[in-house]
Structure formats: structure tokens, C-alpha cells
Amino acid sequence: KPGSKKHIPFPPGPPADPLIGHLRIIPSNNQETFFYELGKKYGDIIYLNILGRSIVVLNSARAAVDLLEKRSSNYSDRVDFPIYKLAGYTKSLVFMKYGKDFQFHRRMFQQYFSKNGCIPYRPLQACEAHVLVQNLVSQPEHKENHFLHFATALIMRITYGHRITTNDDPYLRIAESINFAASNCGPPGGTPVDVFPILRYFPSWFPGAYYAGFARSQKALVARQHEFPYTEVEKHIEKGAALPSFVAENIEMMRREGVEGPQRIQHIQGAAATIYTAGAETTSSTLSFFCLALVLHPNSQLKAQAEIDEIVGSERLPEMSDRPSLPYLECLLQETLRLMDASSTSIPHRSLADDIYNGMFIPKGSIVIANTRAITLDERVYSNPHVFNPTRFLAKPQGLGEPHPVGPFGFGRRICPGRHFADDSLWIAMATILATLSISRATDSEGGEIIPDVRVETGITSHPKPFPCDIKFRTSRWASLITQRVNSY
Numbered sequence: 001k002p003g004s005k006k007h008i009p010f011p012p013g014p015p016a017d018p019l020i021g022h023l024r025i026i027p028s029n030n031q032e033t034f035f036y037e038l039g040k041k042y043g044d045i046i047y048l049n050i051l052g053r054s055i056v057v058l059n060s061a062r063a064a065v066d067l068l069e070k071r072s073s074n075y076s077d078r079v080d081f082p083i084y085k086l087a088g089y090t091k092s093l094v095f096m097k098y099g100k101d102f103q104f105h106r107r108m109f110q111q112y113f114s115k116n117g118c119i120p121y122r123p124l125q126a127c128e129a130h131v132l133v134q135n136l137v138s139q140p141e142h143k144e145n146h147f148l149h150f151a152t153a154l155i156m157r158i159t160y161g162h163r164i165t166t167n168d169d170p171y172l173r174i175a176e177s178i179n180f181a182a183s184n185c186g187p188p189g190g191t192p193v194d195v196f197p198i199l200r201y202f203p204s205w206f207p208g209a210y211y212a213g214f215a216r217s218q219k220a221l222v223a224r225q226h227e228f229p230y231t232e233v234e235k236h237i238e239k240g241a242a243l244p245s246f247v248a249e250n251i252e253m254m255r256r257e258g259v260e261g262p263q264r265i266q267h268i269q270g271a272a273a274t275i276y277t278a279g280a281e282t283t284s285s286t287l288s289f290f291c292l293a294l295v296l297h298p299n300s301q302l303k304a305q306a307e308i309d310e311i312v313g314s315e316r317l318p319e320m321s322d323r324p325s326l327p328y329l330e331c332l333l334q335e336t337l338r339l340m341d342a343s344s345t346s347i348p349h350r351s352l353a354d355d356i357y358n359g360m361f362i363p364k365g366s367i368v369i370a371n372t373r374a375i376t377l378d379e380r381v382y383s384n385p386h387v388f389n390p391t392r393f394l395a396k397p398q399g400l401g402e403p404h405p406v407g408p409f410g411f412g413r414r415i416c417p418g419r420h421f422a423d424d425s426l427w428i429a430m431a432t433i434l435a436t437l438s439i440s441r442a443t444d445s446e447g448g449e450i451i452p453d454v455r456v457e458t459g460i461t462s463h464p465k466p467f468p469c470d471i472k473f474r475t476s477r478w479a480s481l482i483t484q485r486v487n488s489y
């Protein structure tokens with residue numbers, strides 16, 4: 001009954017089966033590309049349904065801003081994520097319904113990760129970037145691990161005040177198993193259990209119930225991720241030896257307010273674990289995409305290096321304060337986010353009440369997906385959108401005066417609360433890599449250059465499949481300076 005009494009039509013969409021809707025045509029992988037292609041035929045807003053659940057896909061920045069930002073009080077809920085709840089992520093902002101807990105967690109994040117609040121972390125980010133370049137040169141074949149190590153080390157330091165110095169650090173072990181667990185729970189909101197919640201009660205060998213069984217088997221591990229580092233911080237506080245951190249600050253606040261108790265502790269543990277779950281792979285996969293971009297577009301690498309050499313020189317390493325003076329590097333970062341976005345369909349929002357937008361009916365309870373893939377490839381905004389062209393963002397006449405991408409960090413009241421921290425981490429890692437390293441194409445046995453294909457693996461985040469490349473210090477001076485720095489940390 002489109003629009004019920006008012007007969008207002010749903011947004012356009014492909015024909016649906018009367019019983020199961022679009023269940024058979026929505027792929028479980030690369031949904032963003034599927035929605036983008038549908039957009040070419042049906043427009044910026046598409047209506048789909050699976051077994052009566054309405055799904056609205058937003059394929060333009062305009063539609064996403066109009067609904068998710070301008071009408072954010074209606075579009076900031078989340079769908080249920082039974083799989084992640086089964087695994088034990090019950091106090092994670094990412095999966096929280098719109099309400100009191102949501103507001104409390106947003107406030108915790110905002111206090112710690114506001115734009116200015118992130119400034120004190122910058123020296124740490126620079127140190128970890130130095131460690132990163134050294135690791136990249138010593139084991140280029142493990143570059144994906146080094147990007148993840150970079151993001152993990154920063155997060156563990158800021159969240160728990162813990163410094164990772166060895167490869168067998170227990171925090172690192174937990175982090176690795178968590179990544180495995182998360183990537184095997186299937187894409188959020190897209191597993192058979194999400195669509196048929198009843199499957200969660202079936203044994204794990206039942207066809208389609210695999211994810212539920214897997215999620216349940218991860219419960220003990222997820223509990224350890226929540227409890228172990230928290231208890232360590234408590235011990236350090238008792239000894240008067242805790243470094244400043246998200247958890248230490250929140251424990252102290254809880255005690256000051258006299259609200260200590262299992263409930264509040266669970267909230268702090270959940271928020272802290274979420275920083276890792278939401279922030280580590282997203283940051284590291286963006287850096288893997290960046291590395292791939294440098295291999296595919298050597299001229300962009302040379303141009304960014306020339307700019308850094310001119311502004312920063314060869315006497316010192318780049319610092320965050322150099323950022324405004326390095327416009328081409330800024331373009332490179334933005335073009336990486338635009339074209340190689342790590343979270344293409346973002347995390348679906350859910351609407352709380354019936355709504356009408358541009359004469360189309362959006363029913364209460366719709367799953368609303370901002371499709372970043374389509375937004376960043378919009379031909380009305382970006383010329384030759386599939387082409388990697390960092391200068392598109394420069395003002396005319398040097399560039400095309402096109403806007404930085406909107407959407408890689410989401411929209412409205414659900415926008416990524418870690419975006420300032422992530423942005424700083426990405427920038428300093430990219431600047432340090434470009435200043436000190438040369439990343440080039442690997443050669444095959446006949447000496448020919450290997451140009452990697454862009455092959456993307458999608459899961460909770462997208463990342464490029466491993467690809468070969470050569471990584472060296474640009475000069476022996478950088479090699480010794482970096483070694484000296486890293487040894488002093």
C-alpha cells in the first residue's frame with residue numbers, strides 16, 4: 001500500500017517478488033556497486049524490500065544530507081545487529097539504537113575525540129608513523145600487518161594508556177583474534193541471521209545459521225577484549241601509574257560522580273572495545289589503499305614528494321603543522337578517500353517515523369543506506385569520476401575546483417566520532433611515508449614491472465587484496481634518522 005491512505009508512491013526501484021521482495025537480487029557482496037548501478041536506472045533514491053523490510057538507498061550527497069543530516073532526529077536509529085550482539089557487542093555505539101545509551105556513548109566519544117581534543121595525540125601519531133616506515137622497509141611483504149599495527153598501537157595507547165613494543169604483546173594477540181572474529185561475522189546487517197533472526201536459535205550446522213554459531217563461539221574472546229585491558233588500567237590507577245587514557249579518564253569520572261557499578265563499567269568497557277573495533281581496520285585499510293594508489297600512480301607520488309621536499313626540506317620529518325602548506329598531499333588524501341573508500345555502504349541507519357521526501361514515501365522502520373560508492377562517483381559532481389586525479393580538488397585554474405568527498409565518515413548524528421583522530425593518523429602516516437620512502441612497482445622474473453589489479457575484499461570494511469610492491473628509504477640519511485628516532489622511543 002504505497003503511502004497508505006495518501007497513496008504517495010515509494011521511491012522508484014526494480015520490480016519485486018510479491019512474497020520475498022528483492023531478496024534474490026540483492027547480492028551479499030559488493031552491494032555498493034549493485035546499488036550504484038541501480039541508481040543509474042532509478043535515480044538518487046531507490047526503494048527495495050526484503051520480506052517486507054523496507055530498504056532505502058541514497059545515491060547522492062544531496063539526498064543523504066537532506067535526510068540523514070537535516071532530518072537527523074528521524075534518521076539516526078540503527079537496525080538490530082543480532083550477530084554482533086550474540087558475539088557480545090552489547091554496549092557498542094556502532095550498533096546502538098537511538099536513545100539514552102546512544103547519547104551517553106556519543107558524549108564519551110565527543111569528549112575524547114573532538115577536533116581540539118585530538119591535538120595532544122599528535123606527537124604520538126608522529127612517533128608511530130616513524131615506527132611504521134621502518135617496519136615497511138624491513139618487511140615490505142607484510143605491509144598490511146604494519147598498517148594494522150600502526151592503527152592498533154595508537155588506539156591501545158590512547159584508549160588504555162598501553163604502549164605496544166613487542167610482537168607478542170597480549171593486546172596485539174587479542175586485537176588479531178578480534179579482527180578474525182569480526183571479519184567472519186559477515187558484513188554488518190547483511191548476514192542470513194540479520195534477515196531471519198529466528199536462525200539464531202538453530203544449531204550452527206544448520207544451513208545459513210553458520211554466522212550465529214560462529215558469533216556464539218567468539219563470546220569468550222569478545223569478553224576478554226572488554227575485560228582484560230580494563231582490569232589492567234584499574235591496576236595501574238591503584239599503583240598511581242596509569243598513563244592518561246580514555247579508560248582511565250572515564251574510570252575517574254565514574255568515581256568522582258559516585259556512580260561506580262557493573263552497569264557503568266560495562267559501558268566504559270564497551271566504548272573502549274568499540275574504539276578498536278571501529279577504528280583499527282578502517283584506518284589501516286585506508287592506508288593500504290593509499291599504498292596501492294602510489295604504486296598505480298607513480299607521478300602522484302613524485303609530485304607529492306617534490307612538494308614535501310620543498311616545504312619540509314630534508315633536515316626534519318613532516319609535522320602536523322605542515323598540513324596547510326601541503327595542498328597536493330591534501331588532495332592525495334582526499335582522492336584516496338573518494339575513490340578507495342574503506343566503508344562503501346557505511347553502516348545502515350534506520351528511520352523512526354513515516355516520512356515524505358520529494359513526493360516519495362519512506363515508511364517508518366526503513367533501513368536507510370547512504371551509498372558512499374555512488375556519492376563519490378557522482379558525475380554531476382566529479383568529472384571522469386573513475387579516474388584517480390588528486391588535482392581535481394585544487395581551485396581553478398590549477399585544478400577543477402571539485403569538493404572533497406562527503407560520506408566516507410558517514411552522516412548526521414551517526415557521523416564517525418573518530419573522524420578527526422582518523423584524519424590526523426592518516427595524514428601523518430601519508431606525509432611520513434612520502435617524505436622518507438619510495439614505493440615502487442615490483443618486478444617479475446623477466447624484469448618487467450608488475451602493475452597490480454585493484455582487487456577489493458569486502459567485509460566489515462573493504463580493503464585491497466595483498467599486492468606486490470618494493471619499498472625503500474629514499475635516502476640513506478632518512479634510513480639513519482628514522483632508525484635513530486625509533487630506537488629512542
Ligand code: HEM
Pocket residue numbers: 093094095096109113274275276278279280282283286342343346347348349407408409410411412413414415416417418419421422
Ligand atoms: C579511516 C578511518 C575511519 C573511517 C573511514 C570511518 C568511517 C566510519 C563510518 C562510515 C561510520 C558510520 C557513520 C554513519 O552511520 O553515518 C563510522 C562510525 C563510527 N566510527 Fe568510524 N571511521 C574511521 C575511524 C574511526 C576511529 C579511529 C574511531 C575511534 C576513535 C571510530 C569510531 C567510530 C564509531 C564509534 C562509530 C559509530 C558511531 C555511531 O553509530 O553513532 N572510527 N565510522
